[in-house]
Amino acid sequence: MFVMTIDQRASRRRGxxxxxxxxxxGARLSAGAxxxxxxxxxxxxxxxxxxLNDSAAVVDTALRVLRLSGWSVGIGIGPVDLPLPAETRAGSGIAFLHARDAVERAKSRARPAPLAVSTTVPELADDCESVLTLLATVISRRTPAxxxxxxxxxxxxxxxTQDAVAGRLGITQQAVSQRLRAAAWAEELAVRPTLARLLDAADESAHATGRH
Structure with a gap:
């Protein structure tokens, strides 16, 4: 299971x-989605x-929140105490503890991106965190175009289609392709499944450890 704890940065200044x-x-992160x-x-x-119980959803959620900026993202991986209560904040278990550790580490100004991953096997957490940090760095450098x-x-x-996108934006298809290359969009799409597999491996390891 995956627990994401997301904390606002500089709340005193930003409100x-x-x-x-x-x-x-919205509905994207509502129960049942x-x-x-x-x-x-x-x-x-x-x-x-x-x-969450789906690693691809974890990747998508983390990257969407990091794009917003102003938030620290902590991802905890492992078992949770069942049955889960109806309210998220009432949940407990190893994944919740790891999420707390992760978000506290994510707040460090020394980190290249405001995120951290925590699980029972530190090496697996480091692997997940490294790839996610790379993706976060890529999206942080994208232009509005x-x-x-x-x-x-x-x-x-x-x-x-690229033709349709070009028409709506009032640019050429070549310009669409150029913007996608500059944004490293194809590279992100290629790396997302790799990160999801790493998260799944960390989750499987955490549950296996929890059974012994």
């Missing part, structure tokens, strides 16, 4: 942004938490 984050998350076991909710202060193309490709209500 409480949790309600804004919850509104942004793909990969979501317990929906995102405020735990205490300017912190939120969500419980690059994001405009990527956001259009993510739409589900209209055609998402």
């Amino acid at each position: 409480d942004q949790v309600d804004r984050l919850l509104g942004w998350a 793909p990969g979501i076991v317990r929906g995102i909710e405020r735990t205490v202060g300017d912190e939120v938490q969500v419980v 690059g994001w405009a193309v990527i956001d259009e490709l993510h739409r589900v209500d209209v055609p998402t």
Whole structure:
């Protein structure tokens, strides 16, 4: 199981942004959505938490939150105490403890990205964290022009071919391709499944350790 604890950075200067984050998350991170076991909710202060059982959803959620900036992301991996209570903040177990450790480490200014991963086997956590940090660094360097193309490709209500995207943005198909290359979009798509497999391996190891 995966527990994500997400804490606001510089809340005194920016004011409480949790309600804004919850509104942004919407149905995507609500209970019953793909990969979501317990929906995102405020735990205490300017912190939120969500419980997931799908590694691809963890990757997607982490990268989406990191794109917003202003948040520290901690990912805890391992068993949880069952049955899970209805409220996310009432949950307990190893994954919750690891998520607490991870988010506290994610707050360090010395880290290249405000994220951390924690699980029973430190080496597996380090592997997950390294790949996620690389992806976070890539997305942090994207330009608004690059994001405009990527956001259009993510739409589900209209055609998402490069020709269609170019038409809606008023640019050439060549420009769309150039923006995607500069944004390292193909590289991100290639690495996401690798990170998901690493997270799954860490989860399997944590559960195996927990049985002994």
